[in-house]
Amino acid sequence: MSYPANVTFEGDYIKLNRKIGKIYCRRHRDFEGTIKTVTISKNSDGKYYASVLVDDGLDKPEASTEGKAIGIDLGLTDFAVTSDGSKFDNPRHLAKHQQNLKRKQQKLSRKQKGSNTRKKARRLVAKVHSKISRCREDFLHKLSRKIVNENQVIAVENLNVKGMVKNHKLAKAISDCGWGMFCTMLKYKAEREGKTYVEVDRFFPSSKTCHVCLNQVESLPLDIRNWTCEHCHTNHDRDINASINIRNEALRILSLGTSDTANGGSVRRLGGKISCLLDATPNEIGSPNYIACN
Numbered sequence: 001m002s003y004p005a006n007v008t009f010e011g012d013y014i015k016l017n018r019k020i021g022k023i024y025c026r027r028h029r030d031f032e033g034t035i036k037t038v039t040i041s042k043n044s045d046g047k048y049y050a051s052v053l054v055d056d057g058l059d060k061p062e063a064s065t066e067g068k069a070i071g072i073d074l075g076l077t078d079f080a081v082t083s084d085g086s087k088f089d090n091p092r093h094l095a096k097h098q099q100n101l102k103r104k105q106q107k108l109s110r111k112q113k114g115s116n117t118r119k120k121a122r123r124l125v126a127k128v129h130s131k132i133s134r135c136r137e138d139f140l141h142k143l144s145r146k147i148v149n150e151n152q153v154i155a156v157e158n159l160n161v162k163g164m165v166k167n168h169k170l171a172k173a174i175s176d177c178g179w180g181m182f183c184t185m186l187k188y189k190a191e192r193e194g195k196t197y198v199e200v201d202r203f204f205p206s207s208k209t210c211h212v213c214l215n216q217v218e219s220l221p222l223d224i225r226n227w228t229c230e231h232c233h234t235n236h237d238r239d240i241n242a243s244i245n246i247r248n249e250a251l252r253i254l255s256l257g258t259s260d261t262a263n264g265g266s267v268r269r270l271g272g273k274i275s276c277l278l279d280a281t282p283n284e285i286g287s288p289n290y291i292a293c294n
């Protein structure tokens with residue numbers, strides 16, 4: 001439910017309108033500026049949340065590309081691997097809470113339909129789900145904050161998460177790790193600070209290209225974590241090599257600036273936002289780029 005402007009905060013209370021009156025709330029931060037709308041939502045675990053849209057009156061800073069650039073390869077083994085060689089482990093929240101969830105789901109399934117104990121059990125299941133998503137969001141916020149603080153240009157692959165989730169085997173792991181949410185966070189955090197967020201087309205062969213000599217290997221099964229380029233003999237960590245390629249590709253796109261075409265692809269610049277489309281190359285089986293075609 002949405003409430004327009006006349007919402008006020010008084011100490012620890014939120015006042016939605018005259019009819020509802022004051023409600024106790026826990027605030028995460030103070031707001032500066034004028035409140036636009038307040039949206040109240042109820043989680044399945046029975047908790048109410050109010051998200052407050054505030055206009056701080058500040059213009060978005062002009063995006064700049066002067067400074068450190070980073071490429072990020074998103075994966076399942078490690079959640080994120082960066083072009084400067086850092087690996088961030090996937091916290092696997094679901095796996096950790098899986099046992100607990102399973103137990104509570106079993107309990108729920110044994111309750112009689114329509115009973116009060118069933119209602120209670122359902123709420124317990126919802127509570128675990130809610131805990132998992134809050135843990136996940138916390139991890140994503142902290143990591144995106146760190147990356148945006150330390151870099152000026154942030155490059156990721158434009159992942160077709162929806163397409164990948166159709167691949168049933170990977171679906172659970174992918175929807176658990178929150179790549180889409182992570183990219184959204186990187187994007188708005190970067191834009192708010194005049195930094196540049198770039199998505200490289202998902203068909204760009206970031207894993208299979210040697211970042212040193214640009215030689216491309218034919219295939220690179222997912223279980224191969226290290227490989228040696230047969231052309232320049234560089235030994236590559238699969239994911240670090242991919243993230244360096246993502247960074248380099250983003251810098252190439254940025255250096256094209258406002259020009260219309262490059263390598264048969266196109267680059268558009270829309271008010272600081274950059275979107276690009278490059279030539280499609282075949283799917284790489286097993287990589288996060290891979291989209292099952294059935």
Ligand SMILES: [Zn+2]
Pocket residue numbers: 210211212213214215229230231232233234
């Ligand atoms: Zn090479």
